[in-house]
Structures are given as C-alpha cells and as structure tokens.
Amino acid sequence: MFIDARKLPAGTLLDCDICILGAGAAGITLARELAGSPYKVCLLESGGFDIDQATQDLYKGEIAGRYYPPLDTARLRFFGGSTNHWDGNCTPLDALDFENRDWVDYSGWPISRSDVDPFYARAQPYCQLGPYRYDPAYWAPLAGGPALPLPPEKATTNIAQLSPPTRFGEVYRDDIGRAANVTAVLHANVLEIVPRSDDASRIGHVRVAVLKGAAFTVTGRHFVLAMGGIENPRQLLLSNTSAPAGLGNQNDLVGRFFMEHPVVDGATFQPSRKDLNLKLYGETVFGERALTAFLQVSDAALRRHKLTNMRAPLDPTTRYRASVGVEAFDELADELRGGPAPMSNWLDVKEVIEDFDMVLEAGARKLLHRHLFASAEDDVCFTMDTMVEQTPNPASRVTLAEERDVVGQRRVRLDWQIEQKTEDNLWRCFEIIGAALGQAGVGRLRSWREHAVRLWGKERLNYGFHHMGTTRMHQNASRGVVDADCRVHGLKNLYVAGSSVFPTGGHVPPTLTIVALAIRLADHLKRIAGERS
Numbered sequence: 001m002f003i004d005a006r007k008l009p010a011g012t013l014l015d016c017d018i019c020i021l022g023a024g025a026a027g028i029t030l031a032r033e034l035a036g037s038p039y040k041v042c043l044l045e046s047g048g049f050d051i052d053q054a055t056q057d058l059y060k061g062e063i064a065g066r067y068y069p070p071l072d073t074a075r076l077r078f079f080g081g082s083t084n085h086w087d088g089n090c091t092p093l094d095a096l097d098f099e100n101r102d103w104v105d106y107s108g109w110p111i112s113r114s115d116v117d118p119f120y121a122r123a124q125p126y127c128q129l130g131p132y133r134y135d136p137a138y139w140a141p142l143a144g145g146p147a148l149p150l151p152p153e154k155a156t157t158n159i160a161q162l163s164p165p166t167r168f169g170e171v172y173r174d175d176i177g178r179a180a181n182v183t184a185v186l187h188a189n190v191l192e193i194v195p196r197s198d199d200a201s202r203i204g205h206v207r208v209a210v211l212k213g214a215a216f217t218v219t220g221r222h223f224v225l226a227m228g229g230i231e232n233p234r235q236l237l238l239s240n241t242s243a244p245a246g247l248g249n250q251n252d253l254v255g256r257f258f259m260e261h262p263v264v265d266g267a268t269f270q271p272s273r274k275d276l277n278l279k280l281y282g283e284t285v286f287g288e289r290a291l292t293a294f295l296q297v298s299d300a301a302l303r304r305h306k307l308t309n310m311r312a313p314l315d316p317t318t319r320y321r322a323s324v325g326v327e328a329f330d331e332l333a334d335e336l337r338g339g340p341a342p343m344s345n346w347l348d349v350k351e352v353i354e355d356f357d358m359v360l361e362a363g364a365r366k367l368l369h370r371h372l373f374a375s376a377e378d379d380v381c382f383t384m385d386t387m388v389e390q391t392p393n394p395a396s397r398v399t400l401a402e403e404r405d406v407v408g409q410r411r412v413r414l415d416w417q418i419e420q421k422t423e424d425n426l427w428r429c430f431e432i433i434g435a436a437l438g439q440a441g442v443g444r445l446r447s448w449r450e451h452a453v454r455l456w457g458k459e460r461l462n463y464g465f466h467h468m469g470t471t472r473m474h475q476n477a478s479r480g481v482v483d484a485d486c487r488v489h490g491l492k493n494l495y496v497a498g499s500s501v502f503p504t505g506g507h508v509p510p511t512l513t514i515v516a517l518a519i520r521l522a523d524h525l526k527r528i529a530g531e532r533s
Helices: 025-034 053-059 113-126 136-143 173-178 231-238 299-305 324-336 343-354 356-368 420-440 449-455 511-528
Strands: 002-004 013-015 018-021 041-044 061-063 155-162 182-186 189-195 203-209 216-219 222-225 262-271 284-286 289-297 310-313 315-318 379-388 397-404 410-415 443-447 494-496
Touching: 018 025, 025 041, 025 173, 025 182, 025 511, 061 397, 113 511, 136 155, 136 284, 136 289, 155 420, 173 182, 189 231, 222 231, 222 511, 231 397, 231 410, 262 420, 262 449, 289 420, 299 420, 310 420, 379 420, 420 443, 420 449
Parallel strands: 002 182, 013 216, 018 041, 018 222, 041 182, 061 410, 222 494
Antiparallel strands: 155 289, 189 203, 203 216, 262 379, 262 443, 284 289, 289 310, 310 379, 315 379, 397 410
C-alpha cells in the first residue's frame, strides 16, 4: 500500500515492526524481502514516483577541497533512488576485496566473499541478470570468442553482466503496493532518528516532515537507514538530540572514509592484428540480457606488488576520438587566452604537430561543420575508461554544512580526497596489464601517464557516482560504525543498508553488492524481528 504523506493529518502516528528509511535499491529490496512476513513494514521515501525539483533540491550541498559534481545531480531523490539513472553494470566484489590486506590501511571486512555468495546468487534476479556465473570460460562460447590468453601472474579477464538496467522503483512498485504488510509512505522526509527516552541504546521513533505541511511520527521496533552513501551519514549526524555528535558517532567515524570510483581515460590498447577475436570484450546479448568482459590485474600481481585494483574495459575508438593532438590543441588554446603559454607545454605542442591532420579535422568540424579526412572515422584502437579502486582514507569525509534546507536540516558538506598513491597505483596497474598483453602477443598498451595532471583534473576525470564507506562495517566499534550484521554499534535496533557500509570499495560498481547485503540483512531481521525490544 502507498500513502502520500502530504495528505496525513498533523500529528499522525504510524506504528510498525520494521521501519525502512529510503526507497532505493537497498530499501526496496529490503521491503520486498520482508513482504509477506508476519511483520508490519513501513517504507519511507522522500520523493514520489517521479522527479520533483523541490525535493531534489534537498540533495544540494557544499563541496570542500577537491572538485566534485553538484550533489543534487549525483543522486536521485524519488522512489527507486539512483537506480533511476544507473547503467546496470554488475560484477560481484572479488574475494580479495573482503580480506585484510597488510598493504591497504583500514582494509578487511568482518565477512568474507563466501559469506556473501548465497546472497549474490539471490541478488541476480533482482537486477534482472543471468545465472550467478562470472567466469569468462562459461560465457566465451556464447560470446563467440575466448578471453585473451593473459599470463595469470599478471592480469586476468573478468565479466560484467548488464542489467536492462533495472529501475527498482518501476519494476518493483506493484510488488510493494500489493504487499499487505508493507506501507510505503511517499513525500516523507526524515528529520531525526530518536532514541527512546527510557533506553538510549534503542531507537523509539523517527520524526518525519513533508515539504509543505505538518510533521508526523513513525514508531517501530527495528529501524534501517537506507538513504545512500552521503545521506546515511548525514542523517546519523543530524540525529543529535540525545547524542550531540550524532548517532553511532561516539568514535568520530560517521561520514569518514568516503570513497568513489574515479574513472580515468588513461590508456589505449592497440591489438597486434586486425583479426584478433575480442568479441567477449564487446557487448554480448543473450535473450533479454547482456554481458561484457574487462581486464584487471590478477590477485597474484596485486599481492606481489601491493596494489589495489582497476577495471579496464576495451571500447573501440576512431582515429579522431583517440587523437591526443586535438586535446593538446584545446588545452594550449585555453592557456593562450590567458597569456603566453609556458615552456612546460612543449609536450602539447609536440602532439599538435605530430597529429596535425586531426587538429585540422577538429577545426573543420567545429568551424565549417564538415569532415576533411575519411580516415578520421577508422577504428584504430581501444580506449580503456578505467574504474579505479580508492583506498580508505579517514580524511575523505561527509560532514554537515551550516546552510539549512527547506525543511530546516543542515545541508551536507563533502570533502572528497584522492591520495597521490591512488594515481600512482593506476599507472603501475597499467604497466602490469601492458606487460601481460605483450607477453601474450596480442598487442600493446599505451599509458597516458604523461598527461596525468590533465586526466585527473576537473575537465577530464569522470565519476562512478558510487558513494561508499561512510558508515563502514567493522566488528570493533573503534574501527567502524556498524557490525557484521550492519547494526550500528551502541544501538540495539538501528541498522544501515547500502554501500556506505563497505569498508573497501573494490573496483566494480556497487549495486549488485548493495542488493546482496540488503537480502542478507532482511534474513537477519526476519530472525530477530519477533524479539522483544
């Protein structure tokens, strides 16, 4: 059943057994898993069924330090959350991602990949994927081409299954609406999570408001915060009536360790011959589903060289799109507008000269709206728009700004940091993959490390918009915000769902793992929801 909070009378009290705050991938999965159980479930969603700018504006925030895109463009605040604009790329985290790696500070999950495997399998149909198989040998016959014969001590091929993509708010809307024990409340903005007056270790209720109208209250026995990697810590910090530093923040960890997946167009792959079979690395469609393959550094090499991973797809590109001369010319032009170009730009000048025909092609396209060279559209190589794993950094964090939104809440402040070792790690990974490609005799890789400043800069760096790590999971309260069951340390009935609980972010998109952990949490709640609180 769906309720519009804007139509509730002032002072309304809703009561439930399990209250879920947020209806994105995690919240909707939880509600659907709990549908049909003996427990009353209340699912609170800030938005409606479609985007509304006034509600979306609640996501606005302050960017501190390193540039990051405006926060109200990086997420969506209506039923289905950011699955309303995700691209559906799904791969489980590697077993190594869960391990405590002595070369990665703050690494190590309190659960293993084998603990999550059964839930990954159950998450596949949620994301409208094929079988829980990610080994290239299984998919190669379907794709019509094998994985590259890379030396396993250096690099390997991994598989991404491609969701349609699943818009959770559309695909599972009817399931939520039909569930007799689930009440989904739209246009409901959580103001504060409030502990019980007689027992500060238990949450008693949440205060909720609409954009224009009266506030209301939801009481419950168990609460799950599922608002995303930025709003989860924000809500804990805002809930500070009884805990001045915010709920779960007794060790100043809430909001720390913010991780993203920077996406760097950092290398190109030139096959050794034109007839090299790379079909597995294109998009293979099977029925209503699809998959593709990508390159990554092998576990053995990561351990040996003490590195973190990266995900490098192979995207065919034309001579014009691959031209560094065009990009160098644009950069020189920008700098010349401000005065004479510094001598340090000799590399840009050199690349303009070496690729002058493509520079002319760019000028013709921009000024004359015509093409000069037919060869500009020849496929010449493969770009590698590489998704990079960030190491956990406590200084990269979410805090509260002083400015307040329309419902009176302090806005969020994001200070995202990328350490130099993350950049250096990427170039070393490219060296290893390049050596593997050469050893296999399939081609050569060219790294664009000499353009590192440009590639990691505001104009060229891309983003996964994967917000992770800000309520990290650890069995020790001094090292994490939630325990292995995703329960907030120091609170007996408050849980967190979503990628904010990831201690490390891996090198693949997080949605499949978010859904798997939500299913795991739902199973836990079913076991304990009947306990007295």
